[in-house]
Amino acid sequence: MSMVPDITGTDPGLENPLTGAGLVAKKIQGRSPWRLAYERLRQDRAAKIAFATIVVIVLLAIFAPVFATITGHGPNQQFITIGENANGGPVPPSGTFWFGTDSNGRDLFVRILYGARISLTVGVLATAISIALGVLFGLVAGYIGGWVDSLIARLVDVMLSIPFLVLAIALAYRVGPSLWVVIFIVGVLSFTYPARIVRGQVISIKGKEYIEAARALGSGPWRIMFIDLLPNVMAQVIVYGTLLIPLAIVAEATLSYLGVGIPPPTSDWGAMISDASGYFQYGYWWYLLFPSVALLITTLAFNILGDSVRDAFDPRGGGLFV
Amino acid sequence: MIWFLVRRTIQAIVVLWVSSIVIFLLFYLGPGPNQVARTFAGRLATPARIAQIKHDLHLDQPLYLQYGHWAGNLLQGNLGYDYYKGQSVNSVIGSAAPETISLVLGAAIIWIAYGVFSGVVSAVKPRSFVDRAFTASALFFYSMASFVLGLSLIWIFAYKLSPVTTFFPFHGYVSITANPGQWFEYLILPWLTLALVSAATYTRLTRSSMLEVLGEDYIKTARSKGMSEKRLITRHALRAALTPVVTLAGLDIGTSLGGVIVIEVLFGIPGLGWTLVQAIDVQDDPIILGITVLAAVFVVVANLIVDILYAALDPRVRLY
Numbered sequence: 349m350s351m352v353p354d355i356t357g358t359d360p361g362l363e364n365p366l367t368g369a370g371l372v373a374k375k376i377q378g379r380s381p382w383r384l385a386y387e388r389l390r391q392d393r394a395a396k397i398a399f400a401t402i403v404v405i406v407l408l409a410i411f412a413p414v415f416a417t418i419t420g421h422g423p424n425q426q427f428i429t430i431g432e433n434a435n436g437g438p439v440p441p442s443g444t445f446w447f448g449t450d451s452n453g454r455d456l457f458v459r460i461l462y463g464a465r466i467s468l469t470v471g472v473l474a475t476a477i478s479i480a481l482g483v484l485f486g487l488v489a490g491y492i493g494g495w496v497d498s499l500i501a502r503l504v505d506v507m508l509s510i511p512f513l514v515l516a517i518a519l520a521y522r523v524g525p526s527l528w529v530v531i532f533i534v535g536v537l538s539f540t541y542p543a544r545i546v547r548g549q550v551i552s553i554k555g556k557e558y559i560e561a562a563r564a565l566g567s568g569p570w571r572i573m574f575i576d577l578l579p580n581v582m583a584q585v586i587v588y589g590t591l592l593i594p595l596a597i598v599a600e601a602t603l604s605y606l607g608v609g610i611p612p613p614t615s616d617w618g619a620m621i622s623d624a625s626g627y628f629q630y631g632y633w634w635y636l637l638f639p640s641v642a643l644l645i646t647t648l649a650f651n652i653l654g655d656s657v658r659d660a661f662d663p664r665g666g667g668l669f670v
Numbered sequence: 671m672i673w674f675l676v677r678r679t680i681q682a683i684v685v686l687w688v689s690s691i692v693i694f695l696l697f698y699l700g701p702g703p704n705q706v707a708r709t710f711a712g713r714l715a716t717p718a719r720i721a722q723i724k725h726d727l728h729l730d731q732p733l734y735l736q737y738g739h740w741a742g743n744l745l746q747g748n749l750g751y752d753y754y755k756g757q758s759v760n761s762v763i764g765s766a767a768p769e770t771i772s773l774v775l776g777a778a779i780i781w782i783a784y785g786v787f788s789g790v791v792s793a794v795k796p797r798s799f800v801d802r803a804f805t806a807s808a809l810f811f812y813s814m815a816s817f818v819l820g821l822s823l824i825w826i827f828a829y830k831l832s833p834v835t836t837f838f839p840f841h842g843y844v845s846i847t848a849n850p851g852q853w854f855e856y857l858i859l860p861w862l863t864l865a866l867v868s869a870a871t872y873t874r875l876t877r878s879s880m881l882e883v884l885g886e887d888y889i890k891t892a893r894s895k896g897m898s899e900k901r902l903i904t905r906h907a908l909r910a911a912l913t914p915v916v917t918l919a920g921l922d923i924g925t926s927l928g929g930v931i932v933i934e935v936l937f938g939i940p941g942l943g944w945t946l947v948q949a950i951d952v953q954d955d956p957i958i959l960g961i962t963v964l965a966a967v968f969v970v971v972a973n974l975i976v977d978i979l980y981a982a983l984d985p986r987v988r989l990y
Binding site (some may be wrong): 409430502506508509510512513514515516519521522592594598601602605606607608618621622625628629633636640642644647648650651652655 | 692696821970
């Protein structure tokens with residue numbers, strides 16, 4: 349046997365360290381960064397649990413009407429006789445109402461499932477808006493540079509000059525709250541984070557030879573930005589996207605908690621927690637507990653997954669949003 | 671340095687100017703002067719009051735003159751008149767500011783102290799049990815909406831442990847000049863809520879920054895010279911690692927007006943955030959406008975101070 353390892357793998361003496369099987373005629377494969385990240389993610393138990401949790405939440409949200417049929421309780425249906433106690437307060441969890449009822453005699457379990465639809469919709473759509481704007485502005489600012497970069501930087505400065513929640517509240521108040529207004533506000537106001545990331549990445553790679561080659565071949569700026577640069581910043585964009593979803597969910601719940609989010613009677617976790625905060629002191633613990641836990645589990649699952657995705661792409665590690 | 675100062679200050683003024691236009695348009699752009707005056711009058715609009723507002727705010731003039739008038743008042747520190755409460759916006763904000771300042775400064779001390787401490791401990795023993803515990807708890811509190819955490823703390827400390835912890839009041843505020851002891855008691859839970867939610871970022875930032883510094887050559891030199899580990903960390907590593915933490919703290923305190931809204935509402939502290947939400951309930955536009963402007967001024971000034979401090983500490987920053 350030669351001292352040089354046989355990289356074609358035809359040497360029957362070499363064994364696969366994982367399976368122990370002989371590597372017969374197996375070639376070494378090139379592994380892309382995506383493949384490497386995926387393999388690291390597959391090893392990460394926390395990521396797998398978080399991902400499974402998200403899948404369950406999504407399924408529960410999709411099949412919310414099925415559960416409404418099983419229990420026989422619509423999300424906005426009031427049960428004044430069986431859903432309220434003698435004083436008109438909520439009734440505790442039971443076989444009829446799995447999570448109990450709220451102060452209006454509505455089934456809390458069904459409402460939480462419908463609330464998941466709102467949270468996930470806002471989380472995903474607001475993040476999509478934020479990422480789309482962030483990628484566009486980040487690519488343009490980073491690649492074109494010069495006065496365009498300065499202009500976008502000042503625009504971002506202006507947007508960041510008003511605290512997110514203050515601006516969101518003022519906007520929601522002026523425009524009038526609704527689901528789409530909330531999605532739009534949360535999405536547009538958070539584009540500055542992905543924009544900054546994309547800009548930084550673009551500046552660091554735009555001097556590379558392959559970009560020069562593309563320009564020499566006659567590619568226009570838009571083609572270079574979206575065909576040559578974008579795929580190379582996609583990993584960072586995905587990491588930020590995963591971490592933006594829980595932020596958007598919390599932002600929406602906070603707006604609804606403060607009464608400038610999704611208007612009633614739509615079931616929304618933030619609004620449910622806000623309603624419950626006037627009741628839990630009197631022993632109606634389930635009213636506060638279940639929506640709070642639903643919100644916490646959802647944001648926690650997305651944050652853990654986002655953290656793992658980031659670690660998978662950049663194993664040197666970093667910090668939470670740092 | 672002087673040119674950096676001038677350039678950076680001009681930049682801050684430009685940002686404030688554009689922000690003021692955006693905020694102005696958000697409130698003054700409407701279908702006709704009567705309608706705008708109507709929204710400023712709020713719920714208790716009488717024809718006489720609407721006419722007066724139209725006159726006060728120069729609403730029958732072109733938009734740029736309205737802005738000039740409004741901005742002119744702003745430059746003199748006049749945020750307008752609150753027709754709903756019948757007093758100036760300045761006095762409403764002035765009476766709410768001490769509450770917010772008490773809340774933010776107290777919480778900031780806790781979150782910076784805890785964040786830096788846990789970050790340093792994590793970095794000194796990376797991948798240890800303590801590191802993992804701090805990291806996990808940072809992720810946990812970071813994921814928690816502040817109102818969920820606040821309600822949980824109220825539930826645990828004020829209800830579940832109530833025989834033991836009757837000393838935890840959770841709704842209201844006592845001024846520090848009236849009764850310092852009660853001021854402290856009333857603020858413990860709000861401080862904890864704000865601090866725990868904010869500390870997560872500091873734990874992670876301190877940890878990564880500290881790990882980076884601990885890998886530097888001068889740390890190895892100091893260690894090989896026989897310096898004690900404790901002195902090494904507190905004197906040499908921590909000082910260098912803290913620069914990004916100080917920056918973040920400055921920026922966070924600047925934007926804190928956004929973070930305190932939920933906590934003030936939850937704990938019944940009549941500060942600026944609470945005043946803002948109350949104003950939305952009664953459609954009191956002058957207050958909402960005034961607090962939004964104040965928040966923008968706060969952020970821009972905080973950013974300016976942080977940048978100047980940073981430039982003073984690290985001369986390379988002044989180049990751009």
